[in-house]
Amino acid sequence: MSKEVFVPWESRYELGVPMLDDQHKKLLHLTNVLHENCILGLAAQPESFKQTAEAIVGYVNLHFSGEERLMTKVGYPDIEAHTEEHRDFIRRLRLEIRNFGEGRPLVVNRMAVFLRDWILTHIATVDRRMVDYLQGRADVQWGVRKEEKGVFIPWDDSYSVGIPLVDDQHRELLILANALYETCREGSTSARDGFRNAVSAIVDYVKKHFSTEEKIMERTEYPLMGEHKAEHREFVSRFLSEVKAFEGGKPFVTHAFTAFLKDWILTHVARTDKKMGIYVLRLARKGAFSGN
Numbered sequence: 001m002s003k004e005v006f007v008p009w010e011s012r013y014e015l016g017v018p019m020l021d022d023q024h025k026k027l028l029h030l031t032n033v034l035h036e037n038c039i040l041g042l043a044a045q046p047e048s049f050k051q052t053a054e055a056i057v058g059y060v061n062l063h064f065s066g067e068e069r070l071m072t073k074v075g076y077p078d079i080e081a082h083t084e085e086h087r088d089f090i091r092r093l094r095l096e097i098r099n100f101g102e103g104r105p106l107v108v109n110r111m112a113v114f115l116r117d118w119i120l121t122h123i124a125t126v127d128r129r130m131v132d133y134l135q136g137r138a139d140v141q142w143g144v145r146k147e148e149k150g151v152f153i154p155w156d157d158s159y160s161v162g163i164p165l166v167d168d169q170h171r172e173l174l175i176l177a178n179a180l181y182e183t184c185r186e187g188s189t190s191a192r193d194g195f196r197n198a199v200s201a202i203v204d205y206v207k208k209h210f211s212t213e214e215k216i217m218e219r220t221e222y223p224l225m226g227e228h229k230a231e232h233r234e235f236v237s238r239f240l241s242e243v244k245a246f247e248g249g250k251p252f253v254t255h256a257f258t259a260f261l262k263d264w265i266l267t268h269v270a271r272t273d274k275k276m277g278i279y280v281l282r283l284a285r286k287g288a289f290s291g292n
Helices: 018-040 046-074 079-101 107-134 164-186 191-220 225-247 253-285
Strands: none
Touching (some): 225 253
16 A cells, blocks of 8 residues: 555454445445544635535444444444444534534544544454344344345445546445435335435435546546536436425335436446546546656
């Protein structure tokens, strides 16, 4: 690796539950982003910190919601203690954010350390106990390995556009889309809050992803930039329309929504993003970015 990662993912953190492991990896990634901002001095910029912190809060809510639905479904005996750890974590996280908002920038590095220590301790102890209980339940489908169960939208190398940052973000979008699908599969009243948390996480990440792509297109003066941006705007419009329908009392829309999300992401990646990738890589081979 070219640089040391604050909290790298290690195989010993794996619980054997694909959705949980994927979400834990995402939480560590967000913690690393926050820490990287501290090193670069970006944490002193309120908007930079706010964006990262809100992404963490949104994703944590999504993750906790999924765990709590699973524990409720199987009648996990320690659900109250487990859930209280979640609530305590959210309270402490929001306290740190409020401290920063009150003009205490040094709190940001402490927050990164707090996130790292809490996440890894929670995984190693509290989550591990939950998974040990799940392993004895043959009716818990979430505990089946991906290879046996299949994933709603599995990543395939054919989706790669050749730009590492964009590919990484596409993988994250698929993780979020799969989390939304798992939420919809629950089919219970608790799925409403899970759907709302999942959608919120997707909205935040889509904004970040589209911004990244559009900056790349602007920098390279991509000739199809106008059409590409129009697809982004159309997606956001359709996305918000589907969410509005759900909030208006149409729970059945969640399943149509996951299908729409899958089709749009893969079609957009395979067609529109591939074109951009070809253009950018062609410029790179010509040395267009040397010295930048």
